[in-house]
Amino acid sequence: MAESSPRPCTVAAALNVLGEKWSLLVIRELAFRVHRFDAIAKNTGAPRDILTSRLRRLEAAGVVERRQYHDHPVRFEYHLTEAGNELRPVLLSLAQWGERWAAEATVAFTHSCGEDLDLVHTCRACGE
Amino acid sequence: MAESSPRPCTVAAALNVLGEKWSLLVIRELAFRVHRFDAIAKNTGAPRDILTSRLRRLEAAGVVERRQYHDHPVRFEYHLTEAGNELRPVLLSLAQWGERWAAEATVAFTHSCGEDLDLVHTCRACGE
């Protein structure tokens, strides 16, 4: 309409799909080849019901694909689609930024998440 | 520590600061050199009270700086700090992804630049 308040923007379009809480963490897990509901819930910390809704939304957006991997007790797992895979740069840039500017909670030891663990604390003031 | 549920991760750390609704759009505006409260509110579509709280949070996180640019009717404007500027790659990768996978539908009228789009194929660039 006339007011055109929010400017049309692909960032906004992307966030419309990915911007809800937990969504990008879910994608992070899928990118790490964690495909099962329970594992995703555990690794992200997302409540199960929210996780369900995020997965549905991401599926609807074509970012995630739901595959049945077992029959009788029907079981599904989640995979990234091509669109989902192309989110890796987003995750990477976020991870890099987080490492430089928001690191703090990265306590754990092995394979924390972003790639190799160099665990160099003190990036805070960039003072070694 | 206990169950170690959520995996420690710089992506999560970054999202902890940036992951709330509107935050990244605010940063987009600042990156576009829109520095005033009203303009940011208008361009992002964020409610004013939420915008206030996002700006405060981003300021506390060191991503945004609040500067007084006028005295008597005290007026402020917002600028990206160094940390904020380094978010440009994040915005860029999001924008690129959005352009490729979440655009469409915003072509003609829709002002909101992303509500629920059906995405009906892209004949445009890839032919078909």
Added chain:
DNA sequence: CTATAGGGTTGGAAAAGTCAACTCTCTCTG
């Protein structure tokens, strides 16, 4: 005297998120 810009704050309703517990179907262990 009114209007507008600018940067917010306030209060209440509506929507989202959180949590614990429960389901249902198998399979595995003793």
Added chain:
DNA sequence: CAGAGAGAGTTGACTTTTCCAACCCTATAG
């Protein structure tokens, strides 16, 4: 065979955020 999981959700009560519209205050322009 009983009981304990795994796996993928669902359900209902409860809490927190978001949203929206209206309000405040200062100052300049008409």
